Amino acid sequence: MKYKRSQRLVDMTQYLLQHPYQLTTLSDFVQRYQTAKSSVSEDVAIIKEQFKQSKLGCIETTAGASGGVRYIPQISKEQAKAAIQKMCQDLNQADRLLPGGYFYLTDVLGDPKYLRLIGQVIASHFAKQEVDAIMTVATKGVPLAQMVSLYLNVPFVIVRRDSKVTEGSTVSINYATKGNPRVEKMELTKSSLPEHSKVILVDDFMNGGGTISGMLAMLKEFKSECVGVSVLCEVASSDRHVECDYYSLMSLTKNADSTAIVDLQPGTMFA
Amino acid sequence: MKYKRSQRLVDMTQYLLQHPYQLTTLSDFVQRYQTAKSSVSEDVAIIKEQFKQSKLGCIETTAGASGGVRYIPQISKEQAKAAIQKMCQDLNQADRLLPGGYFYLTDVLGDPKYLRLIGQVIASHFAKQEVDAIMTVATKGVPLAQMVSLYLNVPFVIVRRDSKVTEGSTVSINYATKGNPRVEKMELTKSSLPEHSKVILVDDFMNGGGTISGMLAMLKEFKSECVGVSVLCEVASSDRHVECDYYSLMSLTKNADSTAIVDLQPGTMFA
Structure with a gap:
C-alpha cells in the first residue's frame, strides 16, 4: 500500500524513537513506504527539524551507499x-x-x-x-x-x-x-x-x-x-x-x- | 510560534508515545501548538488511523469537558x-x-x-x-x-x-x-x-x-x-x-x- 506524507511522518517518527542509535537506510524507508527516495528525504528533513525544535535529540543523516538515518536521543x-x-x-x-x-x-x-x-x-x-x-x-x-x-x-x-x-x-x-x-x-x-x-x-x-x-x-x-x-x-x-x-x-x-x-x-x- | 500540520504530527506522535495511558485534553494540544481545536482533532484522527495501521496500539479519544486523547500501547x-x-x-x-x-x-x-x-x-x-x-x-x-x-x-x-x-x-x-x-x-x-x-x-x-x-x-x-x-x-x-x-x-x-x-x-x- 501507499502511504501519504502525513502517514509516513507518524510512522517514521515512532520507528526512529523506538530504534535509537540504529542506522536505517533511506532504501529501507523507500521500501517500507513504497514511495520515492526524494519523498523519504523530505520526510526525514521535516522530522529532523521538528526533533530539534521539540528538543528530543538529533536525527543524524549520512550520505553514500552505506548511509542512512539514525536517532540519537539527547536532551540539552x-x-x-x-x-x-x-x-x-x-x-x-x-x-x-x-x-x-x-x-x-x-x-x-x-x-x-x-x-x-x-x-x-x-x-x-x-x-x-x-x-x-x-x-x-x-x-x-x-x-x-x-x-x-x-x-x-x-x-x-x-x-x-x-x-x-x-x-x-x-x-x-x-x-x-x-x-x-x-x-x-x-x-x-x-x-x-x-x-x-x-x-x-x-x-x-x-x-x-x-x-x-x-x-x-x-x-x-x-x-x-x-x-x-x-x-x-x-x-x-x-x-x-x-x-x-x-x-x-x-x-x-x-x-x-x-x-x-x-x-x-x-x-x-x-x- | 505556530506549528504546521507536519510538525504537529511529528511532535504529537512522540508526545503520545512517551505518555502512555495518560489523558491529554485537546485544549492542552491547542495551547501547545497555538492552533484551532478542529486542526488538532484532525491531527489526532490521522495519528489514530496510522497507529492502528502500524499496529502500535490504540489512540483513545473521549468527548466532553473532561475528554481528551490517550495512547494505549497494544500489539495484536x-x-x-x-x-x-x-x-x-x-x-x-x-x-x-x-x-x-x-x-x-x-x-x-x-x-x-x-x-x-x-x-x-x-x-x-x-x-x-x-x-x-x-x-x-x-x-x-x-x-x-x-x-x-x-x-x-x-x-x-x-x-x-x-x-x-x-x-x-x-x-x-x-x-x-x-x-x-x-x-x-x-x-x-x-x-x-x-x-x-x-x-x-x-x-x-x-x-x-x-x-x-x-x-x-x-x-x-x-x-x-x-x-x-x-x-x-x-x-x-x-x-x-x-x-x-x-x-x-x-x-x-x-x-x-x-x-x-x-x-x-x-x-x-x-x-
Whole structure:
C-alpha cells in the first residue's frame, strides 16, 4: 500500500524513537513506504527539524551507499538541569534520610516518570561516547542501568553480591567498602560481558565510592574498559577517592550526624 | 510560534508515545501548538488511523469537558505470538540448560530489543485491566517488571530476598518453595506499595511456582489484590498448583533428567 506524507511522518517518527542509535537506510524507508527516495528525504528533513525544535535529540543523516538515518536521543544540558533541579526540590524531604545516613530513593527507582528522565539525562551525557554495555550492581542500580540501556540501545549487565545457581559460571572479585571498611564480594556471569568491551558504570547512590571501585576491578577481570561513570545521588564529600571521573545527577549534603538534609542540589554532571 | 500540520504530527506522535495511558485534553494540544481545536482533532484522527495501521496500539479519544486523547500501547495477539515464536527459535540452544534444570536467560534480560518486545507483549495482554502497580522479585524479574511498568505507566515494586539497610522499614513473609521444598523469606519496603492496590505479578522463570505464591502472600500483607500474573518462561508441567491464573510467554519442555531441551514454544498466553 501507499502511504501519504502525513502517514509516513507518524510512522517514521515512532520507528526512529523506538530504534535509537540504529542506522536505517533511506532504501529501507523507500521500501517500507513504497514511495520515492526524494519523498523519504523530505520526510526525514521535516522530522529532523521538528526533533530539534521539540528538543528530543538529533536525527543524524549520512550520505553514500552505506548511509542512512539514525536517532540519537539527547536532551540539552539546560533542560536536564532544570528537570533535575525540580526533582531535587521534590525529594528534599527530611523523612527520606534513613538510619546510617542513607537516602530513601526506592520510590524514585520504580517510577516510570522519574526513570525516563534519569535515563535520558545519563544517555544524553554519554551520547558521543562509543559504548558496548552498561554495568550496574544489583538491586537498586538495575532500573537506572536499564533505562540508559534503552536510550543508548546497548545491553546492560548486572553484577551481584550473591550469585544464584541459575546463571551459569561467574567471575568473582573482592573489594573494600570505604567509609565503613570491610571486604565484600561481587560476581558477574562470565558469559554476560565480552572481553574488550567499553562500559558505562551506573549506580543509584555513592557514599564512599567502594561499589564503583569494585566494578572497576571487575572490568579488569573482563579486560574491559570504563568509558564513563554516573550515579543518581552522591553524598557531597571532598575526601572521596575514586579512580576515575564520575558524574552525579544529585548531590546530597547532610548535617554532621546524618540526621538532617542540609542541601539537595543537581550534582557534578551540571557543574 | 505556530506549528504546521507536519510538525504537529511529528511532535504529537512522540508526545503520545512517551505518555502512555495518560489523558491529554485537546485544549492542552491547542495551547501547545497555538492552533484551532478542529486542526488538532484532525491531527489526532490521522495519528489514530496510522497507529492502528502500524499496529502500535490504540489512540483513545473521549468527548466532553473532561475528554481528551490517550495512547494505549497494544500489539495484536498474532503479532505477539509470531515475535515470541521467533524468540523461542533463537533461544532453543542446548547450552542454555544449566545444572539443576534452570534455563539461561540472563542475556535476554539485559537486551533492550528483547525487553521492549516482552514489555509490549505483557502490557498488551493486561491492557484492559485496571492496574496500580507491578510487583516482582529481585534480581532477574526487575527488567521485566520495569518494561511492563513503562508501557502501562504505573510504578513497579521489588520484593527482595535480602533487605538492605538502605530501604527503610519492611514487611517480611515466609513462603515454601516447591519442587525442592524449603522455607524462604521475602521482604518488601513498607512504603513502596499503598494498601488496596491492584497489582500485576511478573517474574522471569517459573518452576514449582513458589515465588509467585510468595508474592501472593505478600500482597495479602499489603491488603492488595493480584489482577494478573505473567512469567517469561515456565517449565511445562501438569502438576503445578498456583492459586491464580498465570500467563507464560514461553514454555520449556526438558527431558526427564533436565539435560536436554525437548521443546521451547510460545506459552500459555497464546494458548
